[in-house]
Amino acid sequence: MSLHRSLITPTSNPLLEQALRDKLQRRANLAGGLGELEPLAIRLGLIQNTLKPHFRAPQLLLFAADHGLAVDGVGATERQTTQALVHSVLASQLPVAAFAALQGLELTVVDCGIAKPMAPHPRLLARKIAHGTRNARVSAAMSLDQAQAAIRAGMEIADSLTGNAIACAGIGVGAHESAALVLARLTDSPVRELIISGPRMSEDEIAHLQVVLQGAQGRHRDATDPVEVVAAFGGFELAMMVGVMLVAGSKRQLIMADGMSACAALMAAAQIAPAVTDYCVFCRSNGHQGLDQALALFHASALLELGMESTDGTGATLAFPLVKSAAALLTEVADGDDPGPAPPADAGPASNFGAPV
Numbered sequence: 588m589s590l591h592r593s594l595i596t597p598t599s600n601p602l603l604e605q606a607l608r609d610k611l612q613r614r615a616n617l618a619g620g621l622g623e624l625e626p627l628a629i630r631l632g633l634i635q636n637t638l639k640p641h642f643r644a645p646q647l648l649l650f651a652a653d654h655g656l657a658v659d660g661v662g663a664t665e666r667q668t669t670q671a672l673v674h675s676v677l678a679s680q681l682p683v684a685a686f687a688a689l690q691g692l693e694l695t696v697v698d699c700g701i702a703k704p705m706a707p708h709p710r711l712l713a714r715k716i717a718h719g720t721r722n723a724r725v726s727a728a729m730s731l732d733q734a735q736a737a738i739r740a741g742m743e744i745a746d747s748l749t750g751n752a753i754a755c756a757g758i759g760v761g762a763h764e765s766a767a768l769v770l771a772r773l774t775d776s777p778v779r780e781l782i783i784s785g786p787r788m789s790e791d792e793i794a795h796l797q798v799v800l801q802g803a804q805g806r807h808r809d810a811t812d813p814v815e816v817v818a819a820f821g822g823f824e825l826a827m828m829v830g831v832m833l834v835a836g837s838k839r840q841l842i843m844a845d846g847m848s849a850c851a852a853l854m855a856a857a858q859i860a861p862a863v864t865d866y867c868v869f870c871r872s873n874g875h876q877g878l879d880q881a882l883a884l885f886h887a888s889a890l891l892e893l894g895m896e897s898t899d900g901t902g903a904t905l906a907f908p909l910v911k912s913a914a915a916l917l918t919e920v921a922d923g924d925d926p927g928p929a930p931p932a933d934a935g936p937a938s939n940f941g942a943p944v
Contacts, residue, residue, distance in 0.1 A: 595833070595837050595862040595863050595865075597862040598633040598634055598866065603633060603638070604632075606638060607629045607632045607633070611628060611629070624909070624916060625913075627868070627909070627910070631917075634840075636839060639917055640914045640917060642751060642841070642914065643750050644693065644750030644751070645751075646695065647694045647754045647904060648697060648753060648754065649673075649676060649756050649758055649898075649900050650699050650755070650823075650828055651669055651696055651698055651701055652669070652720070652824040654719060654720050654759060654760065655725075655761075656728075656765060661764045665760045669702065669758065670702070672898070673705065676696055676898070682898075682901055683901040683904060687900075689904075690904050690908060692903075693750075694710055696712070697712045697824075698714060698715050699822070702718045714744070720822055723806070724800075724803045724806060725806070727807065727818050728819060728821055729818050734817050734826050735814065738826050740830065741828060741833075745832075746834050751838070751839075752910070753841070753842055753843070754842075754845060754904070754907070755828050755844055755852070755903075756872070756899035757824035757828060757847075757849060757852070759822060762825075763782070763846075763847045764796065765825065766848040766851035767781035767782050767800070767851075767877060769816055769825060769854070769855060770851045770854055772804070773813065773854050778800050781880050782797075803819075807819035807820065813859055814855075816855065817829065825851055825855070826852075828853075829856045833856050833859065833860055841866060843868055843870055844867050844869050845870040846870075846871065846878065847875070848899065850869075850881040854885075868906075869887045870889055870902035872900060872902035874894060874896060890909055891905055
């Protein structure tokens, strides 16, 4: 898929939306309203272009990479190296792995650019562009060729998946700060608002981060095109998620974006193909204050707010039952002469409501 020719169709379909609302209203007349589940159910119906949305082979993709900004002490408060964090995920030592298995999400860690070699593992997908990005304060984090290669790799990954729901999160030392730089440039937002984790963050740490990140911003002041911005500031995990999201949107799949890196990837994808945001819901795995600002840029909130401080992707595993429940309102609850329950997952997709708009 060309980066400059979008195949993503907006989900807007007034006729289908009214039919979905009428169906939910009949439910409410019988059993009462279900609050925020109802607009989520309508969103799912519009995404899949059907009155009976359902999910098959849902995926959780964790994109892992190292970042050259780390040499300037960015990400120094991370509890583990990127390599150690990936080992912990693959060994099911972190809640994100256990929750994914519990919710039926197939977990894959994608090595986009981890600095150190990784041993083969059934759940590790090797797509390394390089052994970490360069320091964006000194030079572009990656070349344009590398950025485009990472986006294409993400497209290939998404195109190979058989399911219709993809949860995306980026992990790696310096990933948050790299994503903050991308978001700040694409939205003309103050980077300070995106890097402050909370009231406990020391002024010295904030000042150090600002010096490093403002140095990177000054070096690449002319980068404005979304791919150029990703190349200047981003991580390989962020670039790969851009490709995944573009293809997922073109295939009318649900995208669950969890964390700062996923938000930055979505913003870059949206500047290439604006309709991609129609297919996205937001999740969070930590209370980082900068993530509040990132979500506000999309005029969105996370599906669940649980006060966690966990690995990105964890929030998506816990929000997925909510998503399935919203779909079940339309698919599994009987409605008049409609018996309700959908066919088994292997029976194929539900019939579409008319032609895509």
